[in-house]
Amino acid sequence: MEYRAWFQCINEGCGAVHPLNQIIYRCERCQSLLEVRHDLEALRHRSAAAWMKLFDDRYRSNQWPYGSGIWGKKEWVLPNIKDENIVSLYEGCTNLFWAERLGKLLGLSELWVKLCGNTHSGSFKDLGMTVLVSQVKQMISEGAPIKAVACASTGDTSAALATYCAAAGIQSIVLLPKGKISTAQLVQPIANGALVLSLDTDFDGCMKVVQEITKDPTIYLANSMNSLRVEGQKTVGIEIVQQFDWEVPDVFIIPGGNLGNVSALGSGLLMMRELGLIHRLPRIVVAQAQKANPLYRSYQKGFAEFAPVQAEKTLASAIQIGNPVSVQKAIRVLKQFDGVVEEATEEELADAAALGDRTGMFNCPHTGVALAALIKLVRRGVIQKQHRVVVISTAHGLKFTDFKVRYHDKALEFPCRHANPPIELPPRVDAVKAALDKALRERVV
Ligand SMILES: *Cc1c(COP(=O)(O)O)cnc(C)c1O
Ligand SMILES: [Zn+2]
Secondary structure, three states: OOOOEEEEEOOOOOOOEEOOOOOOOEOOOOOOEEEEEEOHHHHOOOOHHHHHHHHHHHOOOOOOOOOOOOHHHHHHHOOOOOHHHOOOOOOOOOOEEEOHHHHHHHOOOEEEEEEOOOOOOOEOHHHHHHHHHHHHHHHHHOOOOOOEEEEEOOOHHHHHHHHHHHHHOOEEEEEEEOOOOOHHHHHHHHHOOOEEEEEOOOHHHHHHHHHHHOOOOOEEEOOOOOHHHHHHHOHHHHHHHHHOOOOOOOEEEEEOOOOHHHHHHHHHHHHHHHOOOOOOOOEEEEEEEHHHOHHHHHHHOOOOOOOOOOOOOOOOHHHOOOOOOOHHHHHHHHHHOOOEEEEEOHHHHHHHHHHHHHOOOOEOHHHHHHHHHHHHHHHOOOOOOOOEEEEEEOEEHHHHHHHHHHHHOOOOOOOOOOOOOOOOOOOOHHHHHHHHHHHHHHOOO
C-alpha cells in the first residue's frame, strides 16, 4: 500500500498544501501554521485490529528502527522516509509509572505518570526531533542545500536537536536565553557540538530571531512551529493508550508553554479515532505556570480572545513563554477534548513536585505544574475518584537539580513544605543513634 503525507495550512478556508520536502513553516497565502496530513483512506485499508497488532509486535523490539516508539508507528508519522535516513536513538517506549501512593493520597483510584523524560536527552523533545532530523537527512540526500538546523529553546529543544544532529553528522545551531536555563540543559548542546548562541533576552526574543535567520533556506528551522516535530510528539497519546491495552484513559494533564505538545497529543488521539482504534476521546487539561499563563487567561474568557503576555521568571523555566506559537492549534484541540486550563503558582508547583518525589518519582518543575493542576482539580471535584488520570511528565528531574537543591535547602521564597535537608552530625555513633531515635519517632514516610 502507498501511504502519503503532506503539509497543509491549518486555516480551513485556505487549505494550501505543500510536499514534506519543501522548506516551508507557514502558509505563504495566509501566514497560518501548517500541519502534516495523512492519506487516511490508504491507512484504512488496514483494519484497526491489524494496526494495533502491528504496533504491539514492533513495540520495544530489537528490529531497527521499529523498536522505537516513533518508528514503530512509521506509517502514521512519516510514511515516505527511507529507513537509511532515519536518525533514531530508540526514543519513546517510556515507562507509564503507576503513581499508586500519590493517587491514594489524593483520593484517586488510578493515577499514572508518563515518564517522557526517561529518554536519550532527558525530555519529550526527542519524540519530535527524531522525525525532524530524519526528514532533514532525507532532504540533504536529495540535494537540498541545508547547511545547519537551528532552534530557539528554553533548554530541552536545543538538547534534543543537538544530540540528534550530532548522531546524524549535521551541524546544529541553538539560540538560548542567557541565564534562563538550567546548567544541565546548557551543557548538553555544548557537549554535542552545537553552535550555542546565548542571547540577552527571553525565549520569545530568541524565537523572533530564529524565525528571521531561518528565512535563509540553508538554515532549517527546528522549533515546533515546524509541524514535523508535532508528528513525532503525537505518538505519546497513542503509546499511552497502547500501554493500557488500547483503552482510553479519562483525563490527560500536560504542562504547556509554546503549546506544540498539547496540539500533538490531541492530533495523535484524533488519528486513532479516525482510524477506529478508539471510540471516545479523553478530557485534556493544560497546566501553565501562573507566571506565564496566556492560555489560562484566554480560557477564562472561553477562548473568545487570546493576548500574549510578558512571561515572568518561573521555576518552570521550560514553559516560561508568553507568546506561544501553536496557540491556535492548542485551542482547536481543547475545544474538541472538553479542555480545561489550570495554573500553578511557584509554591504550588514546587510543593507538588516534591510531594510526588516523596512517593517515588523524581519530578522536573514542569511536571510539578501538572501535578499541582491535578491537585487543584481534584479539590474542585472536576477530577473524581473513579477517573483514570494520566499526567504527562515532560522532562527528567536530573536536568533540574538546581531547582531541587534550592527547594530542599529552603532557599525559595515560600516555606517548602516537603523539604528534606540532610542532618549534619559529628562522626560519632552516639550522635548518629540519638539523631536516628529522634527522627524515626517523628517521621512518617
Ligand atoms: C518544551 C517543554 C514543555 C512545553 O511544551 P510546549 O510544546 O512548548 O508546550 C514542557 N515541559 C518541558 C520539560 C519542556 O521541555
Ligand atoms: Zn493558508
